[in-house]
Amino acid sequence: MSENVVIEVKNVKKTFKIFADKSQTLKGLLSNIKRAKFERREVIKGISFKVRKGEIIGLIGKNGCGKSTTLKMLSKLLKPSEGEITINGRVSSLIELGAGFHPDMTGRENIYINASIFGFSKKEIDAKVDEIIMFSELEEYIDAPVRTYSSGMYMRLAFSVATNIDPEILLIDEILGVGDASFQTKCFNRIKAMKEAGVTIVIVSHTTNQIENLCNRAIWIDNGLIREDGPPRIVCPHYLEDMENARMLRAEMEYRMLIENCPDIEQMKKENRNLTCRDIAIQYDPDARRSGNGDVEISFVEVVDTESVAKQVFDKGEPFTINMSYRSVNRGTSISVTVGLVRDDGVPCYEVSTESDTKMKFQARKEGQIQFRFLNNNLVDGKYFLNIYIYGSNGVEYDIIRRIIAISVKGKEKNESGVVSMSHVWDVDGMIIEK
Numbered sequence: 197m198s199e200n201v202v203i204e205v206k207n208v209k210k211t212f213k214i215f216a217d218k219s220q221t222l223k224g225l226l227s228n229i230k231r232a233k234f235e236r237r238e239v240i241k242g243i244s245f246k247v248r249k250g251e252i253i254g255l256i257g258k259n260g261c262g263k264s265t266t267l268k269m270l271s272k273l274l275k276p277s278e279g280e281i282t283i284n285g286r287v288s289s290l291i292e293l294g295a296g297f298h299p300d301m302t303g304r305e306n307i308y309i310n311a312s313i314f315g316f317s318k319k320e321i322d323a324k325v326d327e328i329i330m331f332s333e334l335e336e337y338i339d340a341p342v343r344t345y346s347s348g349m350y351m352r353l354a355f356s357v358a359t360n361i362d363p364e365i366l367l368i369d370e371i372l373g374v375g376d377a378s379f380q381t382k383c384f385n386r387i388k389a390m391k392e393a394g395v396t397i398v399i400v401s402h403t404t405n406q407i408e409n410l411c412n413r414a415i416w417i418d419n420g421l422i423r424e425d426g427p428p429r430i431v432c433p434h435y436l437e438d439m440e441n442a443r444m445l446r447a448e449m450e451y452r453m454l455i456e457n458c459p460d461i462e463q464m465k466k467e468n469r470n471l472t473c474r475d476i477a478i479q480y481d482p483d484a485r486r487s488g489n490g491d492v493e494i495s496f497v498e499v500v501d502t503e504s505v506a507k508q509v510f511d512k513g514e515p516f517t518i519n520m521s522y523r524s525v526n527r528g529t530s531i532s533v534t535v536g537l538v539r540d541d542g543v544p545c546y547e548v549s550t551e552s553d554t555k556m557k558f559q560a561r562k563e564g565q566i567q568f569r570f571l572n573n574n575l576v577d578g579k580y581f582l583n584i585y586i587y588g589s590n591g592v593e594y595d596i597i598r599r600i601i602a603i604s605v606k607g608k609e610k611n612e613s614g615v616v617s618m619s620h621v622w623d624v625d626g627m628i629i630e631k
C-alpha cells in the first residue's frame with residue numbers, strides 16, 4: 197500500500213445468512229440454526245477503492261444498498277466474506293449507537309475505558325476528560341450509568357469521545373442526523389476542523405447536501421457494487437436523478453392503481469355526498485387539503501396530455517390540460533376560478549384566475565365544466581402540485597383545494613435548475629451555444 201493510501205479495499209464481498217423463519221424465541225432460533233434453514237444473501241458483491249490520507253469520503257446510496265455494511269467492515273465490526281481490507285492508521289468510529297459503551301458504567305467511566313482501548317494512558321485521559329465532557333454538554337449526567345441516557349445523550353457522548361481521541365481515520369454512520377439542531381451544527385463544525393487537521397473521514401449519509409458540503413469525494417453504492425466514484429458535485433446529482441427516476445416509475449404505478457380504484461363520482465353526486473380531495477381527483481396527492489363553504493364546488497379534476505390521456509409525468513415542454521367539473525347550489529352565483537402551481541418544497545411557481553385574465557366574474561351553472569390548458573409548459577425538471585380555488589364576490593371562499601394533483605416534469609438532459617426554463621444563448625470567446 198503506497199504511503200499516502202490509508203484505506204485499501206480490494207474485491208470485497210459480504211454475504212449474510214438470512215434465516216427463513218424469524219422465530220421470536222431463543223429455542224426457535226436455535227432449532228433453525230441447527231436445521232440450517234437459511235439462505236445466503238450477497239450484500240456487497242465485489243467492491244474496490246483506495247482512500248488517501250486527508251480525503252473526506254461520503255458513501256451514498258439508497259436504503260439497504262450496503263453502505264453501513266461497508267463502513268462496519270472498515271471498522272472491523274464485520275469481516276468481509278471475500279477480499280481484503282487494509283487500514284493504515286488509528287481508527288475511531290461512530291457506527292452503532294451503543295457499540296463500545298458499557299451500559300452499567302457511568303459516562304465518565306466509559307470515557308476512560310474507550311480512550312484506554314485507543315491507547316491513551318490514565319494521565320493522558322485525565323488531561324482530555326474535561327474537554328470531552330464539555331463538548332458532550334453532559335456535565336450534569338456524566339456520573340450516571342449510560343443505560344439511563346437518552347439516545348441523543350448517548351450520541352453526544354459517543355461523538356465527543358470519538359472525535360477527541362485524535363483519530364487518524366474517523367468512520368461515521370448517519371451520526372449527523374441525530375441530536376438537536378444546535379448539537380448537529382457543533383458536530384458539523386468539529387468534523388470540518390478535523391478535516392482541516394488532515395484526518396481521513398468516511399461518512400455514510402442520506403443527506404447529499406451534507407456530502408457536498410463536507411466531502412471531497414463521493415462513492416455511490418448501488419445494489420452492493422460501486423456505481424460511481426468521484427467529486428460529490430458530480431456523483432450526488434447523478435444519484436438524486438436515479439432516485440427521482442425510480443420515484444417517477446413508482447408514481448406511474450401508483451397512479452394506474454388509483455385509476456383502477458377511482459370512485460364513481462356520478463353515483464356520489466346522486467347521493468349528495470361531501471366530496472373529499474380523493475373523491476374528486478383521479479390522481480390526487482395524499483397531502484391535498486380542501487376548505488371552503490362548498491356552495492360552489494369542484495366535483496372532478498384530472499390532468500391530461502394532448503391526446504386526452506390522464507397522466508402525472510410529463511416531458512419537459514409537453515403541454516398539459518386540467519379538466520374540471522363543478523356544481524353550484526344556486527344557478528348564477530358569481531365566481532372566479534384560480535389555477536396555480538407550486539413546487540414540492542412550496543415555492544409558488546405560477547397562478548392565474550379567470551378574474552385576473554378577464555377582469556370579471558362569471559355566473560356559475562348548476563353543473564358545468566372548466567378546461568384550463570397550459571400551452572407552454574416551461575417548467576424545469578421537478579415535482580409540482582396543482583392548486584384550484586373558487587372564490588365568490590367579496591372574497592368568499594367556495595372551494596379551496598391545495599396540492600390536489602402532483603405533476604412531474606422530466607427532461608432528457610438535466611441541464612437546468614430553478615422553476616422555469618428560459619431560452620438562452622452562450623457566447624464563449626466566439627463559440628455560440630444556443631439552448
Ligand SMILES: Nc1ncnc2c1ncn2[C@@H]1O[C@H](COP(=O)(O)OP(=O)(O)OP(=O)(O)O)[C@@H](O)[C@H]1O
Nearest residue numbers: 212213214239257258259260261262263264265266
Ligand atoms: N447482520 C445482518 N444479517 C443479515 N442481513 C443483514 C445484516 N446486516 C445488514 N443486512 C442486510 O444487508 C443489506 C444492506 O444493509 P446495510 O445496513 O449495509 O444497508 P444501508 O445501505 O446502510 O441501508 P440504510 O440506508 O437503510 O441504512 C440490507 O438488506 C440488510 O437487511
